[in-house]
Structures are given as structure tokens and as C-alpha cells.
Amino acid sequence: MKTLLVTGGAGFIGTNFVRLTLDKYPQYKVVVVDKLTYAANRDSLPEGIDFVEGDICDAELMDQLIRDCDIVVHFAAESHNDNSLANPRPFLDTNVIGTYTILEAVRRHHKRLHHISTDEVFGDLELDDPNRFTETTAYNPSSPYSSTKAASDHLVRAWIRSFGIQATISNCSNNYGPYQHIEKFIPRQITNILSGLPAKLYGTGEQVRDWIHVDDHNTAVHLILEKGTIGDTYIIGADNDHINNKQVIEMICEMMGGTFEHVADRPGHDMRYAMDSTKLRTKLGWKPQYTDSMREGLAQTIAWYRDNENWWRDQKDAIEKAYAARGH
Numbered sequence: 001m002k003t004l005l006v007t008g009g010a011g012f013i014g015t016n017f018v019r020l021t022l023d024k025y026p027q028y029k030v031v032v033v034d035k036l037t038y039a040a041n042r043d044s045l046p047e048g049i050d051f052v053e054g055d056i057c058d059a060e061l062m063d064q065l066i067r068d069c070d071i072v073v074h075f076a077a078e079s080h081n082d083n084s085l086a087n088p089r090p091f092l093d094t095n096v097i098g099t100y101t102i103l104e105a106v107r108r109h110h111k112r113l114h115h116i117s118t119d120e121v122f123g124d125l126e127l128d129d130p131n132r133f134t135e136t137t138a139y140n141p142s143s144p145y146s147s148t149k150a151a152s153d154h155l156v157r158a159w160i161r162s163f164g165i166q167a168t169i170s171n172c173s174n175n176y177g178p179y180q181h182i183e184k185f186i187p188r189q190i191t192n193i194l195s196g197l198p199a200k201l202y203g204t205g206e207q208v209r210d211w212i213h214v215d216d217h218n219t220a221v222h223l224i225l226e227k228g229t230i231g232d233t234y235i236i237g238a239d240n241d242h243i244n245n246k247q248v249i250e251m252i253c254e255m256m257g258g259t260f261e262h263v264a265d266r267p268g269h270d271m272r273y274a275m276d277s278t279k280l281r282t283k284l285g286w287k288p289q290y291t292d293s294m295r296e297g298l299a300q301t302i303a304w305y306r307d308n309e310n311w312w313r314d315q316k317d318a319i320e321k322a323y324a325a326r327g328h
Contacts, residue, residue, distance in 0.1 A: 001027060001028065001029050002027060002028055002029070002070040002071060003028070003029045003030075003031060003068065003069040003070050003071075004021065004028040004029065004030050004031070004069065004070070004071050004073060005031045005032075005033065005065055005066060005069035005071070005072045005073070006018055006021075006030060006031070006032050006033070006073050006075060007033050007034070007056050007072065007073070007074045007075055007076035007098075007102065008033075008034055008040070008056075008074075008075035008076030008077060009030075009032030009033070009034055009045065009049075009051075009075065010032060010034035010036060010040035010041055010042055010044060010045055010051075011034065011039055011040045011075060011076070011181075012039070012175070012177075012179050012180040012181060012184075012214070013075055013116070013175055013214055013217060013218070014032070014034070014075040014076070015041070015044040015045060015179045016177060016178065016179060016214040016215060016218055017073065017075065017218040017221065018030055018032060018045060018046065018049060019046055020215060020218045020219070020222070021222070022046060022048055022049070024222075025222060028071075029050075030048070030049040030050070031049065031050040031051075031052065031065065031068075031069060032045060032049055032050070032051050032052065033052045033053075033054050033056065033061070033062075033065055033076075034051070034052075034053065034054075034076070035053070035054065035055045035056070035076070035094075036053055037078075038181075039079075039080070039181045039183075041179070041311070043311075044179045044311070052065065055098070056076050056094065056098035056099075056101055056102060057093060057094070057097050057098045057101055058101070059101050059104070059105070062101050062102055062105045063105045063108065063109075065105075066102070066105040066106060066109055066111055067105070067108075067109045069111060070111065070112065071111065071112045071113075071114070071225065072102060072106060072111055072112070072113045072114070073114045073116070073221065073225070074099065074102055074113060074114065074115045074116055075116045076094065076098060077094060077095050077098075077116075077149065077152075078090050078091040078094045078095055078145065078148075079118075079145060079149075080145065080183060080184070081120075081143050081145050081146075081266065082183075082266060082326070083145075084143050084144035084145035084148075085143065085144065085266075085267060085268075086326075088144035088148075091144050091145055091148040092144075092148055094148075095145075095148035095149055095151065095152050096148050096151045096152060096155070099115070099152035099155055099156065100155055103155060103156065103159045103165065106159075106165050106166075106167070107159060107163050107165050110166070111166070112166045112167070112225075113156070113165060113166065113167040113168075114167065114168050114169075114170070114221060114224060114225055114228075115152070115153070115156045115167060115168070115169045115170075116170060116172070116221070117149055117152065117153050117169055117170065117171045117172070118146065118149050118171060118172060119133055119171055119172065119173045119174070119210065119235075119237070119273045119275055120141065120142075120143070120145065120146035120149065120270065120273070121139050121141050121146055121149050121150040121153060121171065122137045122138075122139060122140060122141075122171075122273075123139075123140030123141060123142050123146075123270065124142065124270030124271045124272055124273060125271065125272040125273070125274060126271065126272065127206060127208065127271055127272050129272065131274070132237075132241065132274040132275055132276035133171070133235060133273070133274060133275050133276060134235060134276045134278075134279075135171075135232075135233045135234070135235055135279060139153075139154075142268050142270055143268060153169060153171075156169055157169070160230075160231050166230050167230065167231070168224050168225075168228045168229070168230060168231070168232055168233070168234065169232075169233040169234070170220065170221060170224060170233070170234045170235070170236050171233065171234075171235055171236065171275075172212065172217050172220075172235075172236040172237070172275075173209060173210035173211065173212050173236065173237045173238065173240075173241075173273055173275045174209040174210065174211050174212065174273070175211075175212055175213070175214045175217050176211055176212075176213060176214065176297065176298075176301055177213050177214035177215065177297070177300070177301050177304075178214070178300075178301060178304040178305075178308070179304075179311075180214075182312045182315060182316060182319055183319050183322075183323075185245070185248075186211075186248065186252070186298075186301065187301075187305060187312070188200065188319070189248075189249055189252050189253075189258075189260070190252060190256070190301065190302055190305045190306075191305060191312055191316055192258070192320075193252070193253070193256045193257075193258030194256075194305065194306060194309070195316060197320070198258065198259045198260050198261045199249050199252060199253060199258055199259070199260035199261075200260065200261065200263045200323070201245060201246060201249050201260050201261070201262050201263065202245065202262075202263060202264075202265045202266055202269060203262065203264070203265030203266075203269065204246070204262070204265075205244060205245040205246030205247075205249065205262075206244050206245070206246065206271070207244060207245045207269060207270065207271055207272065208241055208242075208243065208244045208245075208271070208272040208273065208274070209240075209241070209243075209245070209273050210237045210238060210239070210240050210241040210273055210274055210275045211238065211240045211243065211248065211294055211297075212236065212237060212238035212240070212288065212290075213238070213288070213289070213290040213297040213300075213301075215289065215290070216236075216238060216288035216289055216290055217236055219286070219288075219289070220234070220236045220280060220286050221236075223280075223284050223285070223286050224280075224284065227284045227285075228284065234277075234279060234280045234284070235275050235276055235277045235279065235280060236275065236277055236280060236286075237274070237275025237276065237277040238275075238277075238288045238290070238291065239275075239277075239291070240293070240294055241272070241273065241274035241275070243293065243294060248294070248298075251294065251295065251298060252298060252302070255295075255298060255299065255302060256302060263323075263327070264327045
């Protein structure tokens, strides 16, 4: 049995990765390290893991944890664009210094690393641009969040080339699914409707994201761990880049019997993300489970938030007040 260290494992994608691992990959013992910032939730994690509350910028802690594991899957990141516009500093600390700290421990102890990144490092595409992001697309980040994730990717590649660490990288499109913090786009709309409030749409809602269910993302990560080529980058996307934000909200409202209203747009709001996951699909044989124009995945996600109101209800008023203060 190999020990899998999951950084940021109490966050949205990390929690679902841990649950998927325990359910379908019994060859791993799972250790989670998480700082338990506002977007993480210790109660989201299942039994059967070792949990360490700690900061990935803590060099002594990370050296100890990485020394005692076989593989590091690095999810930990500050990831909310609005928050990065209000206060960029935590994004520099976690996404840049934290990744550097992990890389140095991986280098000292000769461990395998998989680094989780985002499509936002590529910037955005025009709505009428037929192209998609590939593994060779030039980086063009547009927010403090995406620029610090771009920096972390560059650090990983530099450590691969300069020091020969055993690492891979994946850039994934926007995730949705259970356990996602309710400040995020899809769970905010679902929990608004469940609370008797209208869903909220930034601007005209023309922005396009290649939405992917979190389980499809995490299945791809496990496939990269199993079959990926050391030093390579893999794009993960679900080919949902034909659906704009307005259509997503309309779909949610239709499925839940809700309504929506427009709010002021986010500054510098990227227009379109589109991912070309051909390499992952052809070389590693990956295929997403949720492909039916998001409807199946959204239905599963709506049901989870409806059935787990105790997980999100206490945060709801504070989140909506914070949005209202920003005019959203």
C-alpha cells in the first residue's frame, strides 16, 4: 500500500478526490494536510484517513509529511477570483510560496508529485474564437489568482528540468459538484433557490466555461498518476464550452423552479475558456462520465445540496451579505 499525501484535501476538489480514492483505489493510504481556511471543511472528509491541520508554507511540516509519503497530489490553493481582486497577498503566499515549499521537500526526498492547476492560467478566448487551450498554449493570466497559479506551474516545470523531480501537471476547466463552497457560481445559484432567493448572474452572462463534474476531474488525476508520463502536462476538459453562464443558470432554474436576476459584472471577467483534452483522451484513454450537456451532473449536484442543507446553511447569510457589499 502506497501513502498518498493530498494537500488541500479538505477543500472542494480535494475532498471529492479523497472520497473517490477511498471508494475506488484501495491501494492507497490517504493523508490529508489542510490549513482549514474558510473554504475548507474538516467535516467534509470521510473516516479512514489521517488528517493534519497545517500550512503548506510550513517547511518543517511539509518536509516531514512528504518524507513519509510516496506520492503528493497538490490541490491546496487560494482559488476565488473575487477574493484575489480584494486581497492578492494570500494568493501569493499559498499558491507560490506553498508550491515552492512542496517542491523543495519533493526534491529532497525523491517523491512523486502531481500538481493541480487551472485553465485560467491561459487567460481567455474571444466568444467567436474556434480554438481551445492545449498543453502548448502560452500563458496569459488576467487576475491575481490566475497569475499566482501560472507562477506555480512555472515553478513545477523549472524543478522538473533543473532538478529532475518526478512530477506531472494538469490544467482543468471549471469544476462543479458536491462539497463546493457556496460562494462559487453553481452552488451559489442552487443554494439561493433553495433559500427562496433569485439566482444571480454577472452582467449579461455571455461568459463561457468548460464545466466539468468534479468526479470526472479526479478520475483523470488518478489516470495521470497511473499512466502519465513524468514531466508532461495534461489538459482536462469535458467539451462543455458551448454553454454560457446564462444558459447554466437557466438550466438550474428550470430544474429547480427558480428565477434569476442580473448583477454588476466582475472586473476583468474572462469571456471564454475552452479545453482540448485530446492528449488525455487518446494517450491515457480518459473519458468523462457526465457528458450530457451538464444536465446529469447538475441534477446530481442539486440533489446533494438539497439533501445536505446542514453542510451549507450556516454560511449562507454571511456569503450573500459579502456579495451585496460588492454590488453583486
